Amino acid sequence: MSTTTLAEDSAAKAAAAMKPEERPKMRLRTKILLIFFSLLLMAILRTGFVFFIIGVLPSIVAYYTDVSKHRYTFKSIFACNLSGMLPFLGKMMMHGPSSSLLQEIMSRGTNWLIIYASAMLGWLLVQVCPMIAQIMIVGLHQTQVARMKRVQEKIEGEWGPEVAQFSYSADPNEVHY
Amino acid sequence: MARADISEEVKPVVMIEEQVDTGLGPLLSGYRANYTPGGDTKDELQGRFTLLPNRPLPQFDHAFAKGFEARDDFNHTRHIYAMVCDNKLPYRHQAITELTGFVNPFLVPLLGAGTVNCSHLGEARQVMFFELPTATRLSDLMKTQPRMHEHKVIDFVMNPVAKALLGMRDKKISHGNICPSTVYVGDNPMLGECATMPCGTMAHYLYEPIERLMCDPLGHGEANDKTDMYALGILAYELMYGLDKIKAIPRDDFIRRVLQQGAYTVFATNREFTDAFQDFFRGVLNDNPAERWGLDQLHQWINGKRFNMIAPQPPKDATRPFTFAGEEYFSRRLLAHSLHRNWREAAKEIRNSKIDRWCEAGLHRTELAERMERALRIAGDAASDKQVSEMMTRAICILDPNGPLRSRSLSLRPDAIGLVMADLLRNEDAELTQVLNFIESDIGVYWSEQSDANKNQDMSQAIWRLQKVRAQLKNPAFGFGLERVLYELNPSLPCQSALLKPYHVTTVVEALKTLDALAPSLGPDTSFIDRHIASFIAAKIDRSKPVKLHDLTSIPVLMENHELIVMRLLAEAQQRQKKLPLVGLCAWAAMRIEKMIDEIHNRVIRKRLKLQLKKLANTGVLADVMTAIVNRDIVERDHSGFTQAIALHEINFRKIELLNNPKMLEYKSKKMGGRMAMTISYTALVITGFITLSNMLGI
Numbered sequence: 001m002s003t004t005t006l007a008e009d010s011a012a013k014a015a016a017a018m019k020p021e022e023r024p025k026m027r028l029r030t031k032i033l034l035i036f037f038s039l040l041l042m043a044i045l046r047t048g049f050v051f052f053i054i055g056v057l058p059s060i061v062a063y064y065t066d067v068s069k070h071r072y073t074f075k076s077i078f079a080c081n082l083s084g085m086l087p088f089l090g091k092m093m094m095h096g097p098s099s100s101l102l103q104e105i106m107s108r109g110t111n112w113l114i115i116y117a118s119a120m121l122g123w124l125l126v127q128v129c130p131m132i133a134q135i136m137i138v139g140l141h142q143t144q145v146a147r148m149k150r151v152q153e154k155i156e157g158e159w160g161p162e163v164a165q166f167s168y169s170a171d172p173n174e175v176h177y
Numbered sequence: 178m179a180r181a182d183i184s185e186e187v188k189p190v191v192m193i194e195e196q197v198d199t200g201l202g203p204l205l206s207g208y209r210a211n212y213t214p215g216g217d218t219k220d221e222l223q224g225r226f227t228l229l230p231n232r233p234l235p236q237f238d239h240a241f242a243k244g245f246e247a248r249d250d251f252n253h254t255r256h257i258y259a260m261v262c263d264n265k266l267p268y269r270h271q272a273i274t275e276l277t278g279f280v281n282p283f284l285v286p287l288l289g290a291g292t293v294n295c296s297h298l299g300e301a302r303q304v305m306f307f308e309l310p311t312a313t314r315l316s317d318l319m320k321t322q323p324r325m326h327e328h329k330v331i332d333f334v335m336n337p338v339a340k341a342l343l344g345m346r347d348k349k350i351s352h353g354n355i356c357p358s359t360v361y362v363g364d365n366p367m368l369g370e371c372a373t374m375p376c377g378t379m380a381h382y383l384y385e386p387i388e389r390l391m392c393d394p395l396g397h398g399e400a401n402d403k404t405d406m407y408a409l410g411i412l413a414y415e416l417m418y419g420l421d422k423i424k425a426i427p428r429d430d431f432i433r434r435v436l437q438q439g440a441y442t443v444f445a446t447n448r449e450f451t452d453a454f455q456d457f458f459r460g461v462l463n464d465n466p467a468e469r470w471g472l473d474q475l476h477q478w479i480n481g482k483r484f485n486m487i488a489p490q491p492p493k494d495a496t497r498p499f500t501f502a503g504e505e506y507f508s509r510r511l512l513a514h515s516l517h518r519n520w521r522e523a524a525k526e527i528r529n530s531k532i533d534r535w536c537e538a539g540l541h542r543t544e545l546a547e548r549m550e551r552a553l554r555i556a557g558d559a560a561s562d563k564q565v566s567e568m569m570t571r572a573i574c575i576l577d578p579n580g581p582l583r584s585r586s587l588s589l590r591p592d593a594i595g596l597v598m599a600d601l602l603r604n605e606d607a608e609l610t611q612v613l614n615f616i617e618s619d620i621g622v623y624w625s626e627q628s629d630a631n632k633n634q635d636m637s638q639a640i641w642r643l644q645k646v647r648a649q650l651k652n653p654a655f656g657f658g659l660e661r662v663l664y665e666l667n668p669s670l671p672c673q674s675a676l677l678k679p680y681h682v683t684t685v686v687e688a689l690k691t692l693d694a695l696a697p698s699l700g701p702d703t704s705f706i707d708r709h710i711a712s713f714i715a716a717k718i719d720r721s722k723p724v725k726l727h728d729l730t731s732i733p734v735l736m737e738n739h740e741l742i743v744m745r746l747l748a749e750a751q752q753r754q755k756k757l758p759l760v761g762l763c764a765w766a767a768m769r770i771e772k773m774i775d776e777i778h779n780r781v782i783r784k785r786l787k788l789q790l791k792k793l794a795n796t797g798v799l800a801d802v803m804t805a806i807v808n809r810d811i812v813e814r815d816h817s818g819f820t821q822a823i824a825l826h827e828i829n830f831r832k833i834e835l836l837n838n839p840k841m842l843e844y845k846s847k848k849m850g851g852r853m854a855m856t857i858s859y860t861a862l863v864i865t866g867f868i869t870l871s872n873m874l875g876i
Contacts (some may be wrong), residue, residue, distance in 0.1 A: 068851070070848075070851060070852075072850075072851025072852060072854060072855045073851070073854075075855045075858065075859075076851070076854040076855050076857070076858040077858075078858075079855070079858030079859050079861065079862040080858045080861060080862070082862055082865075083858075083861045083862045083864075083865035083866075084865075086862075086865045086866055086869045087865070087868075087869055087872075089869075090869035090870070090872060090873050093873065094873050122854070122858050125853075125854035125857050125858060126850075126851065126854045128850075128854075129849075129850035129851070129853040129854040129857070130846045130847050130849070130850025130851065130854075131846075131850065132850065132853065133845075133846045133847075133848075133849035133850040133853060134842065134843075134846035134850070136849070137842060137845050137846055137849065138842065141836040141837070141842070144832075144836055145833050145836050145837065148829045148832055148833050148836075149833065151825075151829055152826060152829050152830070152833075155822050155825060155826050155829075156826070157780065158779060158780050158781060158822070159778050159779060159780070159818075159819055159822040159823075159826075160778055160780065162778065163778070163819065163822045163823050163826050164826055164830070165823065166823055166826075166827050167826050167827045167830035
């Protein structure tokens with residue numbers, strides 16, 4: 001790889017990291033699937049679909065607030081939120097459409113606590129995981145940097161300090177390894 | 178910032194080599210050459226002749242050499258004297274070579290000549306040892322006996338001088354300085370030495386024929402038998418009639434008189450010669466070199482032959498005069514002289530003076546007019562000073578083809594250009610430019626084409642040399658240029674380098690051996706960069722092309738390195754000698770090259786090259802030492818390796834910068850953290866889904 005290409009690549013990556021991400025538009029296939037599943041759930045759950053909508057409200061909010069390209073926040077919150085709702089949805093599907101069961105589930109505060117706490121757990125994961133990842137990446141980078149510095153030292157030792165003439169754009173003494 | 182973070186970890190880089198002990202220092206300081214520059218023994222030549230510097234002989238001194246008493250260690254009864262020459266001017270090399278050991282009873286014998294380490298000067302010089310004449314110097318005799326009878330003149334002066342000149346002619350040399358100071362009379366009459374001084378420098382100017390009289394003091398060039406005859410004629414005249422009245426005439430007035438009336442008329446006016454001497458004076462005092470007597474006629478005349486010579490007529494070339502500076506000229510030569518003397522006015526007026534028409538109508542010489550017209554065309558209206566000067570020189574050449582080459586302030590014959598150049602360089606004179614213009618404009622060839630009298634073997638050789646050095650003069654490379662021309666035109670001139678001058682170096686072997694012997698005291702701080710050494714060596718080895726270090730193309734600093742170029746010339750000179758090991762010179766060169774090796778980037782190669790220098794220096798072959806640096810493989814490998822190393826260093830530098838970029842770290846952390854959170858969430862969803870499904874199915 002030429003040095004120019006590498007420099008361009010480096011700059012592009014850095015620029016990409018700094019650039020605000022645009023929300024990707026929902027694709028038509030996703031829209032059709034969403035409508036299909038909504039109709040399917042409406043057919044299975046009947047009035048229980050209202051419970052479903054209220055239950056996934058954190059995910060809906062996350063969908064609209066997460067403007068990132070990969071929507072990791074939304075996906076994490078939605079997966080956790082759905083995990084919290086699944087036991088109740090399973091019960092409703094086993095008993096079939098039943099107003100009394102729906103009333104019983106929706107009237108219990110602990111059920112809502114479970115559902116929203118699971119969504120909350122997803123949000124916590126989104127907050128905690130980057131910190132853990134940063135620790136891991138810093139460790140990895142430091143190992144790589146140390147290895148490269150050793151290579152640099154070897155090059156300079158063999159070819160002299162003048163070999164770094166193009167490495168330091170402004171002041172050659174600004175950075176030393 | 179990443180750079181700030183990195184700079185916190187400053188650690189000195191350990192270079193592979195910086196201080197390599199090559200062992201060259203001890204090798205050079207401990208070296209002792211077998212050769213002693215300037216000579217092993219002080220004041221001694223060839224272990225036979227000893228110079229006695231405490232006993233000067235001022236009566237032999239002249240501008241080019243000093244006289245001293247000397248001793249012949251093989252023959253203590255023989256009285257000899259030594260002439261210690263100046264080392265800034267060339268010698269009459271051919272005369273020295275031919276006359277050394279030449280025995281002629283009428284010629285002061287030159288017993289030996291060569292480089293002598295002179296203790297009184299602290300340097301080596303060219304010293305010539307002559308037998309001390311037992312006779313009286315004619316100039317001393319003339320102080321007590323101002324006049325001499327013509328028979329005595331013939332018997333005591335002319336006859337021995339003629340015999341001496343005949344002997345010299347056999348050796349293809351002439352004397353060039355016949356005058357009362359160089360003639361010894363008495364029981365053992367002799368002609369004095371002529372080897373220590375250039376022709377025409379010892380005698381009074383009256384002793385020079387008109388074509389040489391107009392020359393500058395050092396511009397006479399080599400003499401010939403006809404100029405010697407003229408001088409002998411004047412000597413006879415002085416002995417018989419005296420020259421006091423004529424000597425009282427200012428030089429320029431005398432020249433004008435000779436040009437107007439002719440030399441014979443000037444000397445013969447109010448004089449009555451005997452029939453015999455009338456023939457002689459008419460024969461030798463002829464202003465036309467082609468018609469002037471030579472040695473053969475003199476010999477016949479001395480033996481009694483009579484010639485019935487017609488008196489040379491005063492020169493009147495033109496039927497109508499040419500007016501210049503308010504004066505009318507009928508003589509071409511006088512006009513040429515006047516143009517030279519009034520250079521500025523002549524340069525302004527000559528193009529509008531219709532001189533070419535005068536040549537045609539006044540001189541009736543159509544071909545002369547055509548040549549003059551061509552010469553005047555050299556300088557147009559917007560001509561430079563150089564062009565005007567060349568035009569003037571050519572015009573004067575046309576008018577006076579036997580006269581010297583003339584420029585604004587110089588007047589010399591082509592074969593004297595080398596000597597005049599050496600003299601002007603010695604005095605750092607601005608007139609040197611005029612001499613260089615003569616060479617550049619190839620005026621020597623033009624001059625020789627003007628008259629058949631200008632064409633002889635010696636002159637042709639001199640002109641061939643001038644043509645040869647033309648290209649060399651324009652070449653600015655080391656080993657060429659002004660210094661090269663100096664050595665080409667003066668083969669006997671010792672090397673004028675400040676390093677070698679005190680040792681009187683005249684050959685390549687001497688130069689190499691002297692540098693080798695001086696190496697411990699000069700090296701390693703003294704540079705080889707010396708235009709005189711380079712040109713001296715290049716001239717002696719006859720190098721026609723400049724040294725190009727093509728192997729060092731990828732290192733421009735070294736490719737153009739003058740020190741390496743001088744070393745290459747020395748190496749070439751050494752290669753031409755058989756078995757001439759120069760360990761001292763090689764060690765010195767190796768130490769200079771050691772510094773140049775730092776231009777090689779790779780420390781490993783550098784170290785290896787430096788470590789092998791001592792081994793190479795020990796071989797004593799300069800070309801081997803040079804292979805340490807002048808090596809295409811090594812240089813190109815280093816160059817390509819360095820380019821790659823720079824690229825790799827930059828790539829790594831950018832990578833480290835990238836890895837230390839906090840925004841990049843944040844971006845990557847977010848991305849990886851998001852993926853982790855998503856993965857965990859999906860895992861939890863799958864597990865929950867599996868449990869729920871199990872419950873539904875009652876598993």
